Amino acid sequence: MDLITRFKLWYNTQPPAIRLLLTINVVLYLMWNLLFIHIEPAIVFTMRYLALTPLAETLLLAPWQLVTYNFLHTSPGFGGLLHILFNMLWLVWIGRDHEHLHGSANLMGLYLLGGIGGGLMAVLLHTALPSIGAFGGPIVGASGSVLAVIAAVATRYPNKSIALLFIGVVPLRLIVIGFLFLDLLFIASSGTAVGAHLGGAVAGFAIARLQLAGRDVTSWANIFFGGSRPRKERSPKKEDMLGQLESWLAERQEGRRKSRGESTPEPGGGAKRPRRREAKIHKLDPRAGERNPQPSGDELIDRLLDKINEHGYESLTEEEKRILYEASNK
Secondary structure: OOHHHHHHHHHHOOOHHHHHHHHHHHHHHHHHHHOHHHOHHHHHHHHHHHOEOOOHHHHHHOOOHHHHHHHOOOOOHHHHHHHHHHHHHHHHHHHHHHHHHHOHHHHHHHHHHHHHHHHHHHHHHHHHOOOOHHHOOOEOOOHHHHHHHHHHHHHHOOOOEEEEOOOEEEEHHHHHHHHHHHHHHOOOOOOOOHHHHHHHHHHHHHHHHHHHOOOOOOHHHHHHHOOOOOOOOOOOOHHHHHHHHHHHHHHHHHHHHHHOOOOOOOHHHHOOOOOOOOOOOOOOOHHHHHHOOOOOHHHHHHHHHHHHHHHOHHHOOHHHHHHHHHHHOO
């Protein structure tokens, strides 16, 4: 199988919002480097009207810049390639699971609102501290939006981690802190849009907190995916996640058998999910007291999987979905 065919297969497996964001960003990057960068009027138009100029007048005269700058990657050479490459990789690494869990509108709204928040922060900081070059412009790139996605996921799932080459497994919240720390450390000489990065992270955190409180501020983005009415968050690939959970549970139980020196069930009789012991039903309500003690982690996962089998995935509460998601990623 050639490289192009593999890429097509990979691309087609991505959820709708990820595909749309990748397409827009990459197509504009290629158009800029192959065509527009050689046309002087195109350069002037792009940097004057589409890149973000972090001035207060921008909000009145060209408010669309708060959106358009998020899709532009105009840095030249190898550095520019790395800029868009890592932005898109982080978007896929973190955003794909989030979109599967919460829907395409949620991710798209988070990306756009995060970019707007980053732009507003850049304008505010440049207005307050005009002498610091890192708060100046023009500003381009999806880094603010991507940081919003990472910060939102880290807020909703504080135990989620990601494996990094040469470093190991790192909690996602430390990734956000690390990015912002490096921005501030080299604020005088980095040339990066520190304000947009900071604003994107703050916006992602705020959006996630609102959603955890039951206020979804991203449902309007459903208009990009064939709908006009806000829809309840759902998991378009919940079957995949449930299969992942089943496999994870089976592997865990197999490990326990081996540690106890037990034999593995015969293929004819062990293909089905192992029967669980009839455990007492414990309530999740912490006010239940000693009469209803909290279940262990294993018992809780078993109960939630039983609930899915009997009533379907949508019967789970947001807290129960979070527990399953975090358990499958440990």
